[in-house]
Amino acid sequence: MKITKVRAVTHEVQNVITGWKISLGSKDNHELIFVRVDTDEKIFGVGVASPGAIYISGDTGVHHxxxxxxVLGPAIVGVDPFELEAITRKLDSLTRTAERAKAGIDLAxxxxxxxxLGVPANKLFGGAVHEGVRVNRLMGMFPPREMAEKCKAVVQQGYTALKLKVGTTLKEDVERVQRVxxxxxxxxxxxIDFNQACFPKEAIQRIQKMxxxxxxxxxQPVKAADLKGMALVRQSVKPRVMADESxxxxxxxxxxxxxxxxxxISLKIPKMGGIFKARKVAAVCEAAGIEYLVGTAPGSRLLDAANVHLAVSLRNLTLPCEIGEFxxxxxxxxxGLEIVDGYSRPPAGPGLGIEVDLGKIGLEK
Incomplete structure (x- = not known):
């Protein structure tokens, strides 16, 4: 089997919870890049890349x-799609970063x-060690009373884990957490997720008040590059500290x-370049005895199906994962993917197990 064609198209989705903010900025519309990889045996795969907001990723959909x-697609035409290590090395030789674009190809x-092979994607990397994964739902940074009301509505749908965006003032952040x-x-x-909003001592003060x-x-209480500062926060507060942007x-x-x-450590398929590379990060965590969870980028059931396939394969996973933002x-x-009673389970169909309306996005042929 050889790859014959790689194509990408853009598609926009809209956040129905309008006014969504994090400490870095706000965005209600999200651009997705759907990727189709065809082969000489008439079998094809579909993936999705998430460029993210430019203030987070530093990249754009146009560039993807x-x-x-x-660049990336033509470079793997003629290659066996099962040769993931060789494909990954080739793509890395073409561009040092651009992991989000590479992730779209990886998912496809x-x-x-x-x-x-007629098997779910998780069977390609060891199979499932968990039947399902508890879902952690995100909530944007709203005024405290409104944020509490929105969170209550989410919990009433059966969710038992929440991630709250914070990062304005000490008083407002503490009130957000209190009211929720x-x-x-x-x-x-x-x-709680600061998205790098604080200096170390400022973060410590807020967390202790909570x-x-x-x-x-x-x-991610402090800037991504400030590992010494994040270590100080970790040593000074009771909650566990998670690295994301770092x-x-x-x-x-x-x-x-x-x-x-x-x-x-938060394992995120888009920023890490796909399932293949995210699993390598997971292996480092396992060797060091550090915990992990699967984080998200909002957008599509296709991405969250990939997230849940990854999550159920992780032997040391105990924490709720961010796989319900679709x-x-x-x-x-x-x-082809829904959350039931606050849990997500991988689709049983072959590949990522998701039905994509190819006509709607212009990838039908």
Whole structure:
């Protein structure tokens, strides 16, 4: 089997919870790049790349399209799609970063390989060790009372874990957490995510003020490059500290471990370049005995299907994962994945197991 064609198109989805903000900025519309990889045996796979907001990724959808259609895609035509290591090395030789664009190709290849063998994608990398995964739902940075109301509505749908975006003022952040805890009760797991908003001592002060409200995990409290500062936060507060923006690959995961900067690492398929590379980061975590979870980029059931296939394969996974954000997006051209009672299970069909409306996005032929 050989790859004959790689094509990428753009598609926009809309956040139905409008006014969504994080400490870095706000964005209600999200551009997705759908990728189709065809072969000489008439089997094809579909993946999705998530360029993300430019203030997070530093990249654009236009650049993704240019790279996939004119650089990365043509470079793997004629290659066996099962030769993932060789493909990954080839793509890395063409561009040092652009991991989000590479992730779209990686997902299409996993979808293709699963379809070729007639097995779910997780069977390609060891199979499932978990039947399903508890879902951690995100909530944007709204005024405290409004945020509490929105979180209560999410919990009433059956979710038992929330991640709250924070990062304005000490008073407002503490009130956000207090009101959400009062609204959802004591049993819901709460993570807070600063998205790099604080200096170390500022983060410590805020987190300590939140102690009465039982915060379980604090994500990326300081700038991504400030590993010494994040280590200080970790040593000074009760909740576990999770690295997100600080970790994009295995080398950076190793630095986090060596500096003692975090207790947990967030594995994100888009920024790490796909399932293949994300699993390498997971292996570093397992070797070091550090916890991990699967993080998200909002957008599509196709991406979250890949996330849940990855999550159920991780032997040391115990934490809830961010694999339900497709529920707040309108315009997703995909179906075949739903959350039931706060849990996600991998689709049983071959590949990623998702039905994509190829006509809707212009990839039908």
């Amino acid at each position: 399209l240019e790279l996939i259609n004119n 290849l996993h979808d293709l390989m699963g379809k070729a 805890r009062e609204a959802v009760g004591p049993e819901v797991t709460i993570t 102690e009465p409200y039982d915060v379980a995990i604090v994500e 970790v994009n690959n295995s080398v950076e995961a190793l630095r986090i471990i060596e500096t003692g900067a975090a207790d947990i 529920e707040r997006m309108a315009g997703d051209p995909c179906k």
